Each structure stands twice: as structure tokens, then as C-alpha cells.
Amino acid sequence: MSDADRGSRPRRVVALVGLGVRRTVGKARGGTSRRLLLSVSGVAVAIMVMVMVSGVALGLASQSAVQSEDVDYWVVPEGGNLDTIAVSTEGPQLGSTHELTERLRGDERVRYATPVLLQVVPVSSPGGDSLEYVLFVGVVAPEGSTPTVAGVSTAQLEPGDPYYANGSYDGRWTGEVVVNAGAAALLNASNGSAIAPARGAPEPLRVQAVSETDFRTGIGSTPVALVHLSELQAMTGATDADAADQLLVSTDDPAVRESLTELYPNTAVTTRTGIAARDASLSSLPFAMGVAALVVALLVGLLFTATMTGLEVTNDRTALATLAALGYSDRSLSVLVVVETVTVAALGGLVGVGLGAVGIAVTNAVAAATLGVPSIALFSPALLGYGLVVALFIGLLSAPYPIWLSRRSETLEVIRG
Amino acid sequence: MSPPSNTSAPTVTDLDGTAERVVTCSEVTRTFSRGGTGGWLSGGDRRAETVTAVADVSLAVSRGEFVGLAGPSGSGKSTLLHLLAGLDVPTSGTVTLAGRDVGSLSPRGRTALRLDHVGVVFQHFHLLSSLSARANVAAPLIELGHSKRQRRERATTLLERVGLGDRIDHKPGELSGGERQRVAVARALSTAPDLVIADEPTGELDTATGARVLDVLADVASDCAVIVASHDHQALDRVERVIRLRDGRREDEGADATRGENETMSGHE
Numbered sequence A: 001m002s003d004a005d006r007g008s009r010p011r012r013v014v015a016l017v018g019l020g021v022r023r024t025v026g027k028a029r030g031g032t033s034r035r036l037l038l039s040v041s042g043v044a045v046a047i048m049v050m051v052m053v054s055g056v057a058l059g060l061a062s063q064s065a066v067q068s069e070d071v072d073y074w075v076v077p078e079g080g081n082l083d084t085i086a087v088s089t090e091g092p093q094l095g096s097t098h099e100l101t102e103r104l105r106g107d108e109r110v111r112y113a114t115p116v117l118l119q120v121v122p123v124s125s126p127g128g129d130s131l132e133y134v135l136f137v138g139v140v141a142p143e144g145s146t147p148t149v150a151g152v153s154t155a156q157l158e159p160g161d162p163y164y165a166n167g168s169y170d171g172r173w174t175g176e177v178v179v180n181a182g183a184a185a186l187l188n189a190s191n192g193s194a195i196a197p198a199r200g201a202p203e204p205l206r207v208q209a210v211s212e213t214d215f216r217t218g219i220g221s222t223p224v225a226l227v228h229l230s231e232l233q234a235m236t237g238a239t240d241a242d243a244a245d246q247l248l249v250s251t252d253d254p255a256v257r258e259s260l261t262e263l264y265p266n267t268a269v270t271t272r273t274g275i276a277a278r279d280a281s282l283s284s285l286p287f288a289m290g291v292a293a294l295v296v297a298l299l300v301g302l303l304f305t306a307t308m309t310g311l312e313v314t315n316d317r318t319a320l321a322t323l324a325a326l327g328y329s330d331r332s333l334s335v336l337v338v339v340e341t342v343t344v345a346a347l348g349g350l351v352g353v354g355l356g357a358v359g360i361a362v363t364n365a366v367a368a369a370t371l372g373v374p375s376i377a378l379f380s381p382a383l384l385g386y387g388l389v390v391a392l393f394i395g396l397l398s399a400p401y402p403i404w405l406s407r408r409s410e411t412l413e414v415i416r417g
Numbered sequence B: 001m002s003p004p005s006n007t008s009a010p011t012v013t014d015l016d017g018t019a020e021r022v023v024t025c026s027e028v029t030r031t032f033s034r035g036g037t038g039g040w041l042s043g044g045d046r047r048a049e050t051v052t053a054v055a056d057v058s059l060a061v062s063r064g065e066f067v068g069l070a071g072p073s074g075s076g077k078s079t080l081l082h083l084l085a086g087l088d089v090p091t092s093g094t095v096t097l098a099g100r101d102v103g104s105l106s107p108r109g110r111t112a113l114r115l116d117h118v119g120v121v122f123q124h125f126h127l128l129s130s131l132s133a134r135a136n137v138a139a140p141l142i143e144l145g146h147s148k149r150q151r152r153e154r155a156t157t158l159l160e161r162v163g164l165g166d167r168i169d170h171k172p173g174e175l176s177g178g179e180r181q182r183v184a185v186a187r188a189l190s191t192a193p194d195l196v197i198a199d200e201p202t203g204e205l206d207t208a209t210g211a212r213v214l215d216v217l218a219d220v221a222s223d224c225a226v227i228v229a230s231h232d233h234q235a236l237d238r239v240e241r242v243i244r245l246r247d248g249r250r251e252d253e254g255a256d257a258t259r260g261e262n263e264t265m266s267g268h269e
Helices: A009-030 A034-061 A097-105 A162-167 A181-187 A229-236 A256-263 A272-281 A284-315 A317-326 A330-370 A382-398 A400-408 A411-416 B077-084 B107-117 B133-143 B148-161 B177-189 B207-220 B233-238
Strands: A073-077 A110-124 A131-139 A176-180 A194-197 A205-211 A224-228 A246-251 A267-271 B020-034 B049-062 B066-070 B092-097 B118-121 B195-199 B225-229 B241-246
Touching: A009 A034, A009 A330, A009 B133, A034 A284, A034 A330, A034 A382, A073 A256, A097 A110, A097 A162, A097 A229, A097 A246, A097 A256, A110 A229, A131 A181, A131 A229, A162 A224, A162 A229, A176 A181, A181 A205, A181 A224, A224 A229, A246 A256, A256 A267, A284 A317, A284 A330, A284 A382, A284 A400, A317 A330, A317 A411, A317 B107, A317 B133, A330 A382, A330 A400, A382 A400, B020 B077, B020 B225, B049 B077, B049 B092, B049 B225, B049 B241, B066 B077, B066 B233, B077 B092, B077 B195, B077 B225, B107 B118, B118 B177, B133 B148, B133 B177, B148 B177, B177 B195, B177 B207, B195 B207, B207 B225, B207 B233
Parallel strands: A131 A224, A176 A205, B066 B225, B066 B241, B118 B195, B195 B225
Antiparallel strands: A073 A246, A073 A267, A110 A131, A110 A194, A110 A246, A176 A224, A194 A205, B020 B049, B020 B092
16 A cells, blocks of 8 residues: 555544544443543542632632722722732731821712721620621711622711721710621621620620621621721721721722822722722732642642553553554554543543532532531632643643653564563 | 555566565574673673574565464564564565565654555454454554545455454454454454464464454455464464474475575465
């Protein structure tokens, strides 16, 4: 047979891919190769863990910043982060926030402005003897507009911040608090209930209203209590610098942004669009989790697949030597090994994303049962594609080792046995 | 569907035009080195021992011949068979397969030569266990780049020819030893080779099953040259000519000298 009788190379490659897939699936289905099943399991576990951790990361990333729909600008300290409560509550803060808010409110172009202080505060529930942790959000309630902050409306708070009293912190203590549904359930509180922060409050806070809205974060429905900023500062020792984590500004005039930048050196002024972009790309904690999960899955999957398919190739060297004796070129045998390795990884990926989806559901169920939060991890259909792509990548990355092993075998030695 | 054409294969034709030489070997010797790795611990004082597997063997096989390679274990049958099939190269001498000097080809060139001109049948069948009989037979055609339809048709035809038309979708594990060997013969024929070599093709089969496989090989020999290495009398009784080896040398040198360029090979020994 001459070269002219040969079919096209693409057709040969397609047929080799088909042969590799059929051989691998046939072996997996027949259960004839334990190593193959172990390889599939190894990749499946790596992808499952990655999908689950990515689900948690997605859950964290999907939490809303303390924002309201009509906020146009966020002023945050440079190096601060709007995206995660965890980071925001521990990050750098803004100072002299009441004074700045006053100045902003003096600007006609500004519809409203309020500083926001976030603190997790232990609270005694009414009649209860246990301490529960609630995310307190301190604001200066705007007059004439009632923005929603962290899912809770400021409407039920007395406008302004009476206790601040021009920085003397000896004004009238309103004790007003508006809680969301999560906090109400946690503290067993309703309208008129008294709740007592574990420290710093001269008298218990009185629930003005229970907001039915839910503030969901990466750790599920977060219990939120909205109070006046100065009262939260007093409770948490943040009065010295008049600290807050961020400043929300609502305006129709884009020129306000420039004023904001001038007003506060060393701060970042972010627009709503900017926040969205940051949510997607630089949400530090979830991003780090996602990257870590990817790296771990790649490493574990790579090592597992390379080792097990290497053993499989060694065990399968008779078949490869037979094909070589029949006239398969080294290149065709390498294609076959790559396809078989990638198929193993893809099978593992399929199983892995399925297990990952189940794992996310189980994680949420366990979290709900043990921590009382309904949703830690978030499942997105995109995770299916992500898991499969990573699995294919694992297969491609691990292929050189089995290829190298396959090329070490001497056809004649193997055939002679 | 017509079988793949091999009319373009460069083969050697005798002067009288009656026999087309498929493979010849001239004064072929194959030696192997054994040991001699020495090693760090042994101080490297072990010397390599040279073993001569095939010594100064010459022969020629033409299309249409059914030839046996006989000899006791260790006589060099398998080594000679591998040399004739282009699976190995001689240490000295020349093997000419389909008009090409095997020793002058690169490993890649020899692989291509085998694909185009040689079909191999192994003692242990060496079928791909996860594939059906048809897919096993069609496997060499993948490397030739044939379409799926062509591969299926060719494999089906060949399986019917070896009497396995009703076993097309069976996997090797579902076939008897004789059936597996017949699948292997069909696979060896899939590329319409000029030369089929079979190493102990009946070694793992009972007498009746072995006879069936030999029938198939004898039938195949009408289209191409078939060389069977065996020490099984049943197999050697079926071939037209037997080349006997002992200690790597031909025992029948006088009876069947093949060094003459124009000699015609035919008839029983």
C-alpha cells in the first residue's frame, strides 16, 4: 500500500480519538482496570473538593456589600474592601465621619450621605441567657430619604444621630434598633423587644421594627441590626476617631465624585459599576479561596492522574506494543495515550462535578443543622463547566508522563513477554 | 468494498515472472548482548556476552507460499520471524521486504513498512480486550486513515471470511481461543498485506481449533505469503515448505538454497 492510498490525517486523528475513548470507557464500564477506576476516582475527588470550595467562594462573593439600590458612590479607605463583611469589619477605617457627612449633606447635589460602621456585636436576647452574634450596622439616618442599608431600611430610625452631639457623645441615647428577619429569629425579638449588647450600651436597645428583608452573605442569611452610628461607636469603642468603614453617597450629579475625592485623601471612591467589576474579579477572600481550590485540585488531580495512568500504561504496554507491531506510529500511540488520559480525567470530572453539587447541598444542610445558617455555599451551573474544563486540563497536563512511559517500552521485548 | 490495494508495493519478481518475491534475506545474522551492565557495585568487571540468535540465514518467500519455520525452542524461529516482518533489524546481512532493505530504514520507516506490507498473528492473540471483534480487526485501518464506513465494511468482510460473521460484536472475552485467533488472523489481513507472519498460532489451541486456524491461514496464502513459526507437527504438516532452524542456523541449507537470485520457491520440503 502506498502513501497515496492513505486517508487524511485529520480522519486518522479523529479515529484515534474515538479508539482511545472507546478503549477507556470500555475498560471503565467493564471494571477491568482497578487503576483506571482509581484514576477516575482521584480526579473526581479533586474536582468535587474544588467545586465545593468554589461554591463556598461563590457564596461569599455573592454577598452584598452594605449597599442600597440608589447609592451611587462608596467612599472607602485605600486598601479597604467593600466586598466582604469579613474584610470590611477588620480593615482600615475612615475617621471624622460625622463631620464629613455634614459637609456632604450641605452639598445640594447630594441626595443623601451616610457613614456606615460594621461591627459584629454579642447580644443577649430578650429573656435569654445566651449570647448571639449580630452584625451591627451604624448609620446617620438621612432626613427626607430612607435608604436601605444592608437590607434594612433606615426609615424607622430617628433622622440624624442625636447621641453624637457634635462629637461629645453625650447627646440623647435613642436606643433605637431595626433588626432584619434573621436577627429577629436569632434573638427571638419582635417590635418593642429589648435587646442588650454585651458591652458598651448604657441601656438596652429597643426594637423599632423588624424588617422582613433578608441580608444574604457567603455565610447565609446574616442577622443584621441597624442602629445610629454614634451609639454603635460608643458600644464598640470607635468614638475617638469617629470611625466608620465606608461612606454611602447618593447623587444625580457625576461631578460629585470629584468633590468626594478631594474631600477625603487616601480614599477610594467607587461607582456602582466599579463595585460590580470588583465583585467579579477582585473580591479578595472568595477569589483567594477559588484560586486555592483550583491549585489544589490541579495538583491533586495531576499527581493522581499521572501516577495512575502511568501505571495503567505500564500494565497496558502489551496492547500498545501490539499496535506498534501492527504499524501504529509513535505519534499515533502518543495521541492514543493522551486521549485515554484526558478521557479518564473527563470521566473523573463528570463524576466530580456531580459529587460537588451534592457536596454543596450537604454542606448547606450540615451548616443549617449545626450553625443555623441556611446557605454557606452557592451552586452555579457554571461550576459544572468549570469543573469539566479543569478536569480536561488535568488530563492534558498529566499526559506527558504516561507518554514518556509508553515510549520507554521496547515493542519486541513486550511481545516476547 | 474492495480490499485496500497493494498493487503499488514494490516487490521482486523472478525473471520467469512466475513468482513474486515478498521477502528475502541474505546471510542474515542477529546477535544480542546479554549482561555486561557491570554496574557500580560489581566494579564493572562483568563482560557482555554475545548471543547469536540467527546465524547466516538466507531464504526467500514469494506471494502465494505457505511456509513453516521449524525448530526447537531457542533455535531462532521467533527472531527470524521478527526480522522478516521488519520488527527487528539484522546485525549483518540483508532483509528485503517488499523491495525495501529493512536494515536501511529508520524505526519510523519500518513501522510504516509493516503497516503497508505485513500482517502479524501472535501466539497469545493480543487482541484489545475492551473492543469488539470488528473494532479489533479494523484497528490497523485507523492508522491508514480509512473512513469509519470503510473500516466497518472491511472488518465485517474479513470476519465473515474466517467464519466469524456471527461474532462481529463480541468482545475477545466472549470468544473461545480459536475464535480469538481467527479474529487475530482477520486483523492481520485487514491492510491486505503482502506478508503474514504467525508466531506459534496454534500454540494455545486444541487440535481441532488449531486445524481451523490453519485452514484459514492456508486460505490466506492464496493472496499473499504466509510464514508460520511453530514446533507443532500439525501446523508444519499443513505448510507447503518447511525451513528448519537449529541454534540459529538453517538445517536444510542444501535442500532449499535460496541464495540464487532467480530461484523459484515452491513445493514441499
